Amino acid sequence: MRNSETGLDRQRIVRAAVRFIDERGLRELTMRRLGAYLGVEGMALYRHLPGREALLDAVVESVVDELYGDPDLGLEAPAGWVDYLQRLAHGLRRIALAHPEVFPLVATRPAAAPWVRPPLRSLRGIESLLQVMTSAGFSDEDAAAVYRAFSSFLLGHLLLEVSALGVETGPVEEPEVAPVHDLSAYPALRRLEPHLSQDHSAADFEEALETLLDRVALMLPARPRGGRRAVPRNGDQ
Amino acid sequence: MRNSETGLDRQRIVRAAVRFIDERGLRELTMRRLGAYLGVEGMALYRHLPGREALLDAVVESVVDELYGDPDLGLEAPAGWVDYLQRLAHGLRRIALAHPEVFPLVATRPAAAPWVRPPLRSLRGIESLLQVMTSAGFSDEDAAAVYRAFSSFLLGHLLLEVSALGVETGPVEEPEVAPVHDLSAYPALRRLEPHLSQDHSAADFEEALETLLDRVALMLPARPRGGRRAVPRNGDQ
DNA sequence: GATCGTCTGTTTATGCGGTAAACAGCCGGG
DNA sequence: CCCGGCTGTTTACCGCATAAACAGACGATC
Numbered sequence: 001m002r003n004s005e006t007g008l009d010r011q012r013i014v015r016a017a018v019r020f021i022d023e024r025g026l027r028e029l030t031m032r033r034l035g036a037y038l039g040v041e042g043m044a045l046y047r048h049l050p051g052r053e054a055l056l057d058a059v060v061e062s063v064v065d066e067l068y069g070d071p072d073l074g075l076e077a078p079a080g081w082v083d084y085l086q087r088l089a090h091g092l093r094r095i096a097l098a099h100p101e102v103f104p105l106v107a108t109r110p111a112a113a114p115w116v117r118p119p120l121r122s123l124r125g126i127e128s129l130l131q132v133m134t135s136a137g138f139s140d141e142d143a144a145a146v147y148r149a150f151s152s153f154l155l156g157h158l159l160l161e162v163s164a165l166g167v168e169t170g171p172v173e174e175p176e177v178a179p180v181h182d183l184s185a186y187p188a189l190r191r192l193e194p195h196l197s198q199d200h201s202a203a204d205f206e207e208a209l210e211t212l213l214d215r216v217a218l219m220l221p222a223r224p225r226g227g228r229r230a231v232p233r234n235g236d237q
Numbered sequence: 238m239r240n241s242e243t244g245l246d247r248q249r250i251v252r253a254a255v256r257f258i259d260e261r262g263l264r265e266l267t268m269r270r271l272g273a274y275l276g277v278e279g280m281a282l283y284r285h286l287p288g289r290e291a292l293l294d295a296v297v298e299s300v301v302d303e304l305y306g307d308p309d310l311g312l313e314a315p316a317g318w319v320d321y322l323q324r325l326a327h328g329l330r331r332i333a334l335a336h337p338e339v340f341p342l343v344a345t346r347p348a349a350a351p352w353v354r355p356p357l358r359s360l361r362g363i364e365s366l367l368q369v370m371t372s373a374g375f376s377d378e379d380a381a382a383v384y385r386a387f388s389s390f391l392l393g394h395l396l397l398e399v400s401a402l403g404v405e406t407g408p409v410e411e412p413e414v415a416p417v418h419d420l421s422a423y424p425a426l427r428r429l430e431p432h433l434s435q436d437h438s439a440a441d442f443e444e445a446l447e448t449l450l451d452r453v454a455l456m457l458p459a460r461p462r463g464g465r466r467a468v469p470r471n472g473d474q
Numbered sequence: 475g476a477t478c479g480t481c482t483g484t485t486t487a488t489g490c491g492g493t494a495a496a497c498a499g500c501c502g503g504g
Numbered sequence: 505c506c507c508g509g510c511t512g513t514t515t516a517c518c519g520c521a522t523a524a525a526c527a528g529a530c531g532a533t534c
Contacts, residue, residue, distance in 0.1 A: 115433035130425035144432035156393025188367040195381035196352035281483045
């Protein structure tokens with residue numbers, strides 16, 4: 001009973017967990033249920049993983065590796081730091097949107113070291129970012145600053161974007177018959193409600209990314225670096 | 238047995254929950270333990286709250302209300318929109334740092350309506366922000382855009398800042414004897430490690446806030462709004 | 475002032491979740 | 505052919521959220 005169909009395996013389990021979460025949500029994930037999902041008895045999972053926490057860590061790792069493992073993303077051979085950061089940002093956004101139920105986990109799981117920040121969680125990824133930036137002429141300090149700024153940009157945007165998808169970033173999921181309070185006491189809210197409920201995530205993301213890149217470009221020693229596309233409104237500060 | 242010492246009460250429970258989380262962490266919070274913390278039998282809490290989820294919601298609400306209820310913050314009578322946004326941002330940061338164990342909850346709890354974004358979770362607060370912005374001459378669309386940009390800025394920065402405090406944004410808290418992997422394979426990381434582990438949160442926050450405000454100012458019809466100046470350090474932190 | 479309904483905390487009980495421990499079938503090597 | 509080690513299964517324990525039955529104390533009503 002060890003053929004490719006039934007045989008368990010750490011990787012098979014982790015992948016199943018990702019699919020399970022994608023399909024049924026994080027709060028539904030249970031060792032026993034995941035076992036059943038794999039046609040197996042729950043306790044069986046402990047032969048391959050030390051426990052639930054380790055499973056969640058592995059899920060995060062697996063999802064993040066989707067990013068660094070994807071050669072289509074071109075992270076390996078970027079055309080300059082701008083290109084690199086753009087690919088990185090878009091790649092992470094793609095992941096967040098592909099696994100909206102998993103992303104909050106990526107975002108909030110405790111980090112191995114204080115400087116390993118979500119959502120860029122892999123040493124490999126951080127190393128690569130720092131390498132690209134310093135090679136491009138940024139000082140060590142600036143490279144670190146870019147890493148920090150980039151992290152919080154991504155975390156903020158992506159977490160909000162996936163949670164707008166109605167994801168259970170927390171618990172429950174009652175239909176809540178009265179989701180929208182009575183807005184009569186809030187005239188501005190009532191008036192702007194159409195604007196607020198419109199989805200601008202993609203455009204906001206791009207714009208914030210461009211702004212960030214412009215800001216980063218200003219750190220560079222001298223020249224604003226040729227490749228940098230001139231965004232119409234970058235005259236700030 | 239209903240005197241001020243022993244008598245329960247929704248508010249007393251919620252406040253105790255906040256203190257409990259501050260002291261022992263979110264993952265330690267249990268209905269029974271919170272009961273014990275209040276000198277009571279766990280099930281007693283259900284007389285005042287429908288369940289654990291409701292308790293967590295109330296905790297979030299209570300913490301967020303700290304912000305809007307604090308008159309020292311001057312949110313009621315701001316000197317222009319820049320001042321308002323600065324007070325708001327600093328106020329929220331103060332809260333995040335005061336309750337680092339609670340903040341991830343504020344950040345990730347499902348929103349009542351899709352346009353109620355963490356960490357600005359109260360209708361009152363959103364109304365107030367929109368009101369200030371539109372009164373200052375921003376179009377409805379721009380006011381909504383500012384709200385969105387502000388949310389993700391705050392979420393990203395504050396979530397990262399509290400999680401850097403070693404907070405259990407997720408589960409476990411094993412000391413993990415080997416927290417830092419061997420960095421030999423990551424030269425850039427090894428070289429930049431001192432820069433990365435340095436704490437720049439406050440400065441980064443201020444700088445990103447200033448950048449955001451500058452960017453917002455550019456939305457304004459004509460004049461870049463005179464009041465714009467380097468932050469003279471409000472009462473906060 | 476006795477009666478009673480209500481409000482609040484307690485006890486008891488159910489079902490689920492994580493996980494330890496004992497167990498059983500199958501493998502490949504001696 | 506037997507045996508030790510994998511891998512999955514059973515059993516079992518304990519903590520949790522929560523429903524339900526219970527009990528004491530209060531204030532209002534008569």
